[in-house]
Amino acid sequence: MSGRIRVVVAKPGLDGHDRGAKVVARALRDAGMEVIYTGLHQTPEQVVETALQEDADAVGLSVLSGAHMTLFAKVLDLLREKGAEDVVVFGGGIIPEEDIPLLAEIGVAKVFTPGAPTQEIVDWVRTHVGQPTGA
Secondary structure, three states: OOOHHHHHHEEEEOOOOOHHHHHHHHHHHHHEEEEEEEEOOHHHHHHHHHHOOOOEEEEEEEEEEOOOHHHHHHHHHHHHOOOOOEEEEEEEOOOOOHHHHHHHHHOEEEEOOOOOOOHHHHHHHHHHHHHOOOO
């Protein structure tokens, strides 16, 4: 075990644009975290399977399609079903302000909206994900 925070960055659903996810993945990597980027068009099942296989401390989801309520909920449900409630789920994308409290209610730890500075995301992950087990 590397002792570094392990983050899966995923693009669930049919989104075809992943520049923001790649920027966040690179910022987390450059900050010393271990980042696993899943690529485009992942199902919630694939995202959760990757998180489990990679022993991730957190999952960052990027959703631009408007399907954020469904996709975040499915990922959270699957993590719970697999006994991985300790994996912190955060995300970003084109998400209406009025949906952010609803996402928090279902267990999304943080939502970053377009234009969020990458340093803010890095700092948040360090603070709220903390040190991995075994570190």
